[in-house]
Amino acid sequence: MTTGVGAVGTSGPAPLPAAGPFDPPARDEAVISPARRIARLAAIAVAYYLGARLGLRLSLVGNDVTPLWPPTGVAVAALIVFGRSYWPAVAVAALAVNLPISANPLAAVVTAVGNTLAPVVAVTLLRRVGFRRELDRQRDAIAIVFLGALASMLVSATIGAVTLVASGSITTAELPAAWAVWWTGDAMGVLAxxxxxxxxxxxxxxxxxxLRRWVEAVTIIVVATLVVASVATTGPHIIFLTLPVLGWAAWRLQLRGAAPAALIASLVATWAAAEQVGPFEGRTLLEQMVTLQAFNACVALTSFFLSALVSERMQTAAALSAAASELERRVEQRTAQLSAANTRLVQEIQERSEAQEQLSHEEARAQREHQIAETLQRSLLPDRLPDVPGVALAARYVPATADVQVGGDWYDVVQLPDGLIGLAIGDVAGHGLTAAATMVQVRMALRAYALQDPSPPAVMRGVHQLVAQLPVPEMVTLIYLVYDPATRRLRWTNAGHPPALTFTDGHGAYLEGALSPPVGVTVDGSFTEASQVLAPGATLLLYTDGLVERRGVSLTAGLDRLDREASAAPVDDIEALCDRLLDTFLDEDHIEDDVAILVMRPAISVDGELDVRLPAEARNLVQVRSALRRWLKESAVSDHDVNEVLVACGEACANVVQHAYSGQTSSGELVVEARLDDDRLEVRVRDHGHWRPAADRGGGWGLQLMDALMDDVDVEHTTGGTDVRLRRRVQMGGEG
Amino acid sequence: MSDLARVDTRRTGTTQLVRITGELDLSNARELTDALGHAVPTGVTHVVVDLSATTYLDSAAIAAFFRLSQRLRDRRQDLRLVVPDGSPIRAVIELTRLSQVIPVDESAPEPSDPMAYAALPHDGVPDSTEPPPVADAAEPDADGTGTADGHRNG
Incomplete structure (x- = not known):
């Protein structure tokens, strides 16, 4: 009951499912009934006793020398299977065996103690090394041979032999032989x-x-018995032939075949020795003992080692097979996991694709919003510029392509009292609806202030106050100009905006001066005014920075370029001018910042007169015509008469170009002046060259046309040049 | 060629159609007609210069057309001009009596029937796709005078 559980071996290979550990006795004891325990005790005792009787029958010399003492085997097996607590059965049976054959009761008791103690020691040692009663490992075979049999039986042999001497059964000289016989008998009893x-x-x-296995087992046992019986009784030295049969049994059936075969072999051999037949015939006692014990040892070792080896092999194979199937199971499991992961991945990809689709929807929505913003921005700007007599106006707004937000660029044209024209262009910093809202407020405020008092500083101060009071002050750049058509005077103030450009006939100039910080930035908001008379035929261009600002290009370079491009553009159509500027300066696919431009060109004639001075070159004829055409139309001359006057004037100018300065290295000046008094038109075409007779000029159609198309053609030659006066009454109402 | 005028040409059978859009004056007329004279292939029997979209024409251009006509006649190629009624250049054409040398029609021939060209009625309907630039009848009541037709120079 007190056996240490810790004695169970843990150093060996892990026990396989088929073989339980050598500890079940402890658990059995706890649950079995006392009756069953007593039955077991009785059974053990009876078996021990019967084994002893068998052993005595096999003694070589009377009852003294028993080469095989089965009771020790019974005791060891019983204590291994049922536990050491069953020792009393062994003790009682041993006493019962020894009492009749001992010299006195005391000797019998001591001998019985020795016979009991030896199995207990054996079992204790086996437990300590983790012995498994299945005997399916080589270490178990080694353990039962060396610890269970040879070592432990020293106890019983020593105690028994010494008791024999002490009780006077043998002499001291006989002690070693008696001890050896006792020891080998006990050990062989255990092994067999x-x-x-x-x-x-x-x-x-x-x-x-x-069933097949049972047949084989019976066959093996029968064959083993026959072989052992025959060799043990007949051949003197062929007893070893038994060994292959034992090997066969161990190989095929392991312990369950080898142990019975070994027992039979040992019993038969021992019986043969006791009967002194076969190889034991005519031998001395020592020779018999040596031969018998060597044979028994060989039988035991062969059987148990071979069966243990085969068991181990089979276990290894089973383990490998189990490992293989485990591996297979894990592979299947892993495959299933991978498959599941794959499914998840596919699902994830699908989800992502759905998300992508959603994103495209978002993009589409952003695009729609951009369109809405752009529409909003356009609607916030003047949908059409006012028709102002005496000035031509054109404007453009281009939203940024790179920005989904509404821009802050704006422009406005206000017709003011006394025929004044107010022009404004500005840029509210930032984008989005806030900037757009600020833009609208600034624009409306500017209109209101301008109508109240057109003075540029006054208007700008009002705007400044408004912007400064905004809940979220924004930076606003702004140019405000007032143009007086009567005097062609421009008055302006500029709050941090790129300067306006004026240009005429290839010459441009920026309106410098009256520059102040952007509105809403400074505290005081004081603004100055500058003014300049717009040259006849000059064009005014207002723009926002998006037109001229480029990454990596200085503003100065941008302004220079604008000056060049605007000045070089044809002047007669400011709508075309706007388009041309946008084409030139903007990359249609990528407009970084929104752009607003506003162009104003006053009528060439302010007080009814046209005055055009150009180099007398053929390529300038078209400019003369466009200037004259514009002037005539603005003067409300009918289209029909405009065309005829243009031809007549064109012929006069062509004469100048062709003939006036021929022979000179550089062309001189062509001057075209026109005036209209009511419906009486006079066009003067002058040069400073030489007049040549009509005969020199191809066809003379020029003069003919002039004569035909005008009421009166007067050509006056002086040393200073030629002066052609073309006069005609014209039809008014050119709108038709 | 200057920016003043643009030239489009199209050949239909033996007829070469040349359409001039813009203005012809001293600066470009001679150059343009000379180029035309060189460009017309020999297989062409009729050259039609459509001036429906020409907005200005001066005496230098008239002279250039005379030269072109002479040149083509030498190559047995007929030159015809198309000047619609109401065209701004109509006056110049008539005043220079160009039509006495070069036939002037009011509309271009049908591309599908080039040989019927000469049979076109003189007052044929102008090409509907190219209305005369001067729409003097667009607002007949604009000034209440009703003199739109009176502007025509006969």
Missing amino acids: VAPFLLCLPLFWEQRRWP
């Missing part, structure tokens, strides 16, 4: 009997044998 008894529970503990 114990494994056989230990194999018996395996028949129901381990996998049941099929």
